[in-house]
Amino acid sequence: MTQKYEALLLTIPEITGDEAKDLEMQLDKVVRGAKGATVSFERWGKYKLAYDVKKNEYGVYYLMRFDVDKGTNLINDLKTYINVKLSTIVMRDMISVLDPKAPSTYQRPRSLEEAPTREEGFQRESRGSDFFLSADNGNDSDED
Amino acid sequence: MTKKIKLKISARLVKKRTRRAGGNRPKSCRFCVDKAQVYTVDYKNSTFLKSFLTERGKILPSRISGACARHQRCISQEIRKSRVMALLPYSGPSF
Numbered sequence: 001m002t003q004k005y006e007a008l009l010l011t012i013p014e015i016t017g018d019e020a021k022d023l024e025m026q027l028d029k030v031v032r033g034a035k036g037a038t039v040s041f042e043r044w045g046k047y048k049l050a051y052d053v054k055k056n057e058y059g060v061y062y063l064m065r066f067d068v069d070k071g072t073n074l075i076n077d078l079k080t081y082i083n084v085k086l087s088t089i090v091m092r093d094m095i096s097v098l099d100p101k102a103p104s105t106y107q108r109p110r111s112l113e114e115a116p117t118r119e120e121g122f123q124r125e126s127r128g129s130d131f132f133l134s135a136d137n138g139n140d141s142d143e144d
Numbered sequence: 145m146t147k148k149i150k151l152k153i154s155a156r157l158v159k160k161r162t163r164r165a166g167g168n169r170p171k172s173c174r175f176c177v178d179k180a181q182v183y184t185v186d187y188k189n190s191t192f193l194k195s196f197l198t199e200r201g202k203i204l205p206s207r208i209s210g211a212c213a214r215h216q217r218c219i220s221q222e223i224r225k226s227r228v229m230a231l232l233p234y235s236g237p238s239f
Contacts, residue, residue: 008187008188008229010229010230047231049230050227050230050231050232050233050234050236051230051233051234051236053230059230063188092228092229092230094187094225094228094229096187096225102183103183106186106188106189107184107186107188107189107191107192108188108189108190109189109190109191109231110191
């Protein structure tokens with residue numbers, strides 16, 4: 001009976017491409033050691049964290065999905081591996097069981113790297129400028 | 145025959161009762177109505193879960209969010225997981 005799992009990892013913002021590849025390979029090795037298979041390893045991107053984690057305001061998220069048979073001790077092994085061997089890179093991890101009936105697509109917040117819709121956001125942010133514009137239009141200037 | 149003494153209820157108690165009575169409209173849980181929405185309740189989906197938090201980051205009670213007990217537990221659990229992963233704050237002035 002294969003069970004689907006996913007692991008969300010929060011890494012330091014200074015992680016390089018090579019370090020990320022190493023991370024993927026090391027975790028894949030652990031999973032294959034328990035006769036499992038990695039389904040996906042996605043990089044979400046750089047995010048501003050809701051609070052500082054290990055004195056970092058930003059972090060990079062990685063989502064790894066893998067299948068493994070029930071009854072193996074993989075989850076505990078993976079947790080100890082991440083906390084001991086990868087503690088310098090990975091700040092937080094969350095390993096959870098996936099519901100087999102749940103769809104494989106998921107929604108996630110937008111990262112800093114993804115282009116925001118500037119037109120809409122811009123208008124809402126600059127409320128102050130609207131105020132000053134209306135004052136100018138009403139010809140209420142105190143200029144001499 | 146003894147006269148029935150009608151006790152005057154204080155204004156404070158009247159206010160408390162009307163506040164507790166609230167609206168009698170039967171609010172249905174949006175997740176019980178539409179089963180597919182349950183899959184959007186996910187710790188990764190912090191933009192959706194944000195709507196169940198107050199301005200200061202506290203989890204909204206079910207009498208305000210409208211969720212039934214079962215789904216309120218799901219929502220709370222996912223919010224707490226999200227907080228651990230720094231996708232949602234534990235508390236804050238406003239976010």
